Amino acid sequence: MTRSSLIALPLFAILLAGCSSTGTSQVAQAPVVTQPVIAQPMVPTSAQTVQTAKLTTSIANGFVDPAALTLMTAKDSNEANSAQFYALQFGRPGAPRQWAGDKGTTGSVAVGPYVRVNNLDCRDFTHTVKVGGTDYVKKGTACREQNGNWNVVQGAA
Template sequence: MTRFVFLVAPVMALALAGCASTAPTRTQMAQAPVTPQPVVVQPMVPTSAQTVQQARLTTSVSNGFVDPAALPLMTAKDSNEANSAQFYALQFGRPGAPRQWAGDKGTTGSVAVGPYVRVNNLDCRDFTHTVKINGKDYVRKGTACREQNGNWNVEQGAA
């Protein structure tokens, strides 16, 4: 019986406490209108997207990434497409998986890269950039290294 009282007494006390009520008091509070303030956040260090965009803008096919004989035959769109493909292949490409691009008037190309190799504390990759203009292939092979600022530069090239 004593156990029963010890178990039931707290349950009964809680049940009775829940039944007790007090009259609600109504208090009206005035609230001033809140105008959201813009939050300006500037990263201390550039984000990877900012670094990628900056590096892409300074990578140029005219700096040894494309056969020099093909450059005068390429339009601005060809160069932009080739430049973008070259950068993204070097930056993110899987070894042996070519990145295709297409420009104006049937001009096409592909960029294939090798695995990353560490040389003098720089990430380097071999590349093969093929440009096809009017049915003729222009091939440029070389090694590109990513500088500390994120820019890719051709270290050596062979036609």
Template sequence: MKMLRAIALVSLALIVAGCTRTASTPTWGQPVYSQPAILSPLPGTPQQPADTTPIQQARLDPGAYDYIDGGVLGQLGAAQRSAANEAQFYALQFGRPGAPRTWSSGGASGQVSVGPYVRVNNLDCREFSHRVTLNGQTYTKSGTACREVDGAWGVTA
């Protein structure tokens, strides 16, 4: 039994060693690696044209605060709007559904929650809720934002 086990282990070691060898050594000592075959399409096979559409970087344009309730927008300073804009962008672009993204700046704070991605008219869209708290009062705006072809997130509803 021990002899059978020893033969099996030696055989296994030889098989594994044979599988992991990727190069052969010629007589002068330099390894020679085989090149992968380049496959060409079969004659008569339709080929897909290369997609030449440039990839647009996602962004949320500053100055378009359609995602903040109009009742508080005029009361927010530049730093507060910037913090809200950043939180809105990161929530839309990277946020997990139901996991709020919070922000705080100069006495104002907010929270952005997003839903799952949905495909609408070939655009990636997400429902959102952006809550802003200023001077103890809370303002909430909900809607749908879609990432346009140019990469900009825009509020559609």
């Protein structure tokens, strides 16, 4: 062995000895997640919902008074449907979302705050439709299902 090897070998042994653990300290390990946890926002961004706005509510499913529904045109229904969706999805509590259809038909949708029921986001709503000078009012509660669709779970005329 060379002279430098004779000096380096004991120094290396001393360094290794300093690295060894002689105590009984315990190291706490964080829990291991076997499946990734994906946090979903309570309210999806507009980019996530704009493309399906017309598909996730249907005023024919209890969002509008049935008597008004029979008097509404296709444009009226489309405008009411869009207003209903955007009010439920993004509306501030108490701030009505207005809409206007054909031949003077108008309406507004007002919503309450979000409430969590059975792991679903729900909101009270009031949808007012004015056709031919007559107001038709529908109040109820709608919940957003896991697939993003809003459904009326409780309604009153």
